Amino acid sequence: MMGVILFAIFATAAIACAINLVLQRHPVTSALSLIGVMGSLAVLYLLLGAEFIAAVQLIVYAGAIMVLFLFVIMLLNAGEERKIPGKSMVSKLIGLPVFVLFLGVVAYLIQTQYTHAGSPVEFDAFTGGGPREVGMALFTTYLLPFEVTSVLILIAILGAIVLARKEID
Amino acid sequence: MNYFLLTLIKAGLIAFVLVTVLAYLVWVERKVLAHIQLRVGPNRVGPHGLLQPLSDLVKLLFKEGFIPSHVNLFFYLLAPFMAVALSLGSIAVIPLGPQIDVFGIKTNLGLADVNIGILFMLGLGSLGVYGVALAGWASNNKYALIGGLRSAAQMISYELPLALAIVAPLLMFNTLSFREVVDAQGGYLFGFIPQWAIFQLPVPQLISFIIFLIAAFAETNRIPFDLPEAENELVAGFHTEYSSMLFAAFFTAEYGHITTACMVASVLFLGGWQPLWPAAYGSDFFPVVAHWFFAAICFWHARQPARSYDRYTMPILGIILFGAGGLFLVPFLKPILVPLFWFLSKVAFLIFTFVWVRGTLPRFRYDQLMRFTWTFLFPVALVNLLITGLLVALTTK
Numbered sequence: 018m019m020g021v022i023l024f025a026i027f028a029t030a031a032i033a034c035a036i037n038l039v040l041q042r043h044p045v046t047s048a049l050s051l052i053g054v055m056g057s058l059a060v061l062y063l064l065l066g067a068e069f070i071a072a073v074q075l076i077v078y079a080g081a082i083m084v085l086f087l088f089v090i091m092l093l094n095a096g097e098e099r100k101i102p103g104k105s106m107v108s109k110l111i112g113l114p115v116f117v118l119f120l121g122v123v124a125y126l127i128q129t130q131y132t133h134a135g136s137p138v139e140f141d142a143f144t145g146g147g148p149r150e151v152g153m154a155l156f157t158t159y160l161l162p163f164e165v166t167s168v169l170i171l172i173a174i175l176g177a178i179v180l181a182r183k184e185i186d
Numbered sequence: 187m188n189y190f191l192l193t194l195i196k197a198g199l200i201a202f203v204l205v206t207v208l209a210y211l212v213w214v215e216r217k218v219l220a221h222i223q224l225r226v227g228p229n230r231v232g233p234h235g236l237l238q239p240l241s242d243l244v245k246l247l248f249k250e251g252f253i254p255s256h257v258n259l260f261f262y263l264l265a266p267f268m269a270v271a272l273s274l275g276s277i278a279v280i281p282l283g284p285q286i287d288v289f290g291i292k293t294n295l296g297l298a299d300v301n302i303g304i305l306f307m308l309g310l311g312s313l314g315v316y317g318v319a320l321a322g323w324a325s326n327n328k329y330a331l332i333g334g335l336r337s338a339a340q341m342i343s344y345e346l347p348l349a350l351a352i353v354a355p356l357l358m359f360n361t362l363s364f365r366e367v368v369d370a371q372g373g374y375l376f377g378f379i380p381q382w383a384i385f386q387l388p389v390p391q392l393i394s395f396i397i398f399l400i401a402a403f404a405e406t407n408r409i410p411f412d413l414p415e416a417e418n419e420l421v422a423g424f425h426t427e428y429s430s431m432l433f434a435a436f437f438t439a440e441y442g443h444i445t446t447a448c449m450v451a452s453v454l455f456l457g458g459w460q461p462l463w464p465a466a467y468g469s470d471f472f473p474v475v476a477h478w479f480f481a482a483i484c485f486w487h488a489r490q491p492a493r494s495y496d497r498y499t500m501p502i503l504g505i506i507l508f509g510a511g512g513l514f515l516v517p518f519l520k521p522i523l524v525p526l527f528w529f530l531s532k533v534a535f536l537i538f539t540f541v542w543v544r545g546t547l548p549r550f551r552y553d554q555l556m557r558f559t560w561t562f563l564f565p566v567a568l569v570n571l572l573i574t575g576l577l578v579a580l581t582t583k
Contacts, residue, residue, distance in 0.1 A: 080312025
């Protein structure tokens with residue numbers, strides 16, 4: 018029962034923050050809404066028994082990455098976005114039907130593709146989300162994807178350094 | 187007893203004690219700094235200025251909370267709340283003592299015992315930068331903005347060596363729970379060397395401890411790394427535009443950060459509440475002896491008063507200390523107070539070190555600060571982690 022209430026609160030918070038992220042025109046507000054989304058997601062992970070992923074979500078996404086985002090926004094002193102005047106009538110007319118169509122397609126896909134969509138999620142049922150279990154899975158079953166991903170990230174870092182050096186020269 | 191009610195009582199108690207201690211940390215800092223600089227320090231409000239925190243609080247409460255007209259109001263008001271909440275939140279997962287038995291109720295000293303306590307603490311710590319960064323940005327003032335930017339850059343940079351320094355002892359203890367970390371540091375090598383992380387084989391974590399302390403200085407914006415509020419460059423840095431209780435909130439957050447950092451350091455590296463020498467050699471009686479020793483000093487000062495009022499204040503202080511020492515002999519209180527004494531004295535020593543460093547070292551230049559962490563602290567922490575990992579892998583079966 019407690020799990021359902023918490024889920025309702027934080028799922029609503031996540032969606033509200035996500036909508037706010039799109040609607041707001043100031044980049045700092047949008048960045049903070051994104052932090053709200055990530056924090057709410059961390060609580061949802063926690064509710065589903067994945068405490069390690071919840072903590073990593075907080076440390077890596079809400080902490081490190083979003084601080085960098087905010088840092089850049091503040092450093093560039095980005096102001097409010099200006100609304101583009103004279104939006105075309107076509108987008109206003111088509112927007113709502115396309116959005117409804119999109120929701121319908123998503124709902125249809127979830128109904129048909131996920132066979133156990135009928136069985137409800139049970140909170141506190143899953144207990145294998147601690148650091149020990151995640152570490153065991155990462156370094157035994159998924160060792161190759163894990164290492165390949167780390168090489169991929171290393172390449173991305175090297176690429177960033179090369180690009181930055183070119184700017185300086 | 188009801189788990190919810192018990193947690194509520196403990197949370198209230200810990201919050202009350204913590205906030206009082208934070209207020210008095212200001213007094214401690216001013217007094218210690220004053221004595222380092224051959225001054226007297228606050229001595230007007232109450233004996234030895236002991237009521238100074240109270241008067242500061244009253245002053246800050248009744249001051250006009252002036253909000254400049256050019257600020258971004260929502261974030262300007264949000265920032266101090268974020269700073270305080272995220273700074274005081276980490277105390278929830280730090281254990282203060284072993285399991286105790288009060289009126290037949292078994293409970294752990296400390297609030298929550300989370301199996302990922304250290305990750306939770308790191309998560310809250312990494313969020314803590316938002317308070318400072320947002321305050322700097324929302325103030326719409328170039329000094330505040332530069333302070334906030336510096337703080338963000340500094341915290342991202344020093345979080346890496348901090349996390350690496352934390353990981354090294356965790357490799358030895360094989361757990362992420364603070365309570366299990368303390369339990370793993372019990373016992374004595376050859377019967378007298380405590381198995382604290384900084385003494386424990388295979389790799390004494392002395393280097394990690396020093397790296398952790400240095401990074402903690404930077405994370406808490408303290409001298410020698412207090413660039414975000416360097417007053418001779420930035421007026422007061424990120425809190426230039428804050429007054430009244432909003433300013434006090436940043437102050438509380440800073441002292442809260444210091445307290446939690448010192449608590450984490452003593453849990454991870456100094457064995458938490460494990461005493462310095464075994465109970466067989468009488469470590470349980472050390473708190474009594476220490477209190478009575480200071481009580482004796484008070485009585486001696488009362489006999490030869492340096493100031494006229496010492497004749498009355500010193501005996502009172504002596505009697506209080508004598509009684510407090512006697513509490514450690516009560517069999518009912520002993521299992522609660524003795525571990526608390528060891529834990530809190532380690533924390534107090536580390537906090538004293540923070541003030542000591544502030545009174546001793548000059549401030550870094552900003553480029554030195556960045557170069558120091560990226561080219562020295564981070565590689566050293568990495569090599570230390572590799573050596574620890576290698577030796578732990580070789581020695582465990």
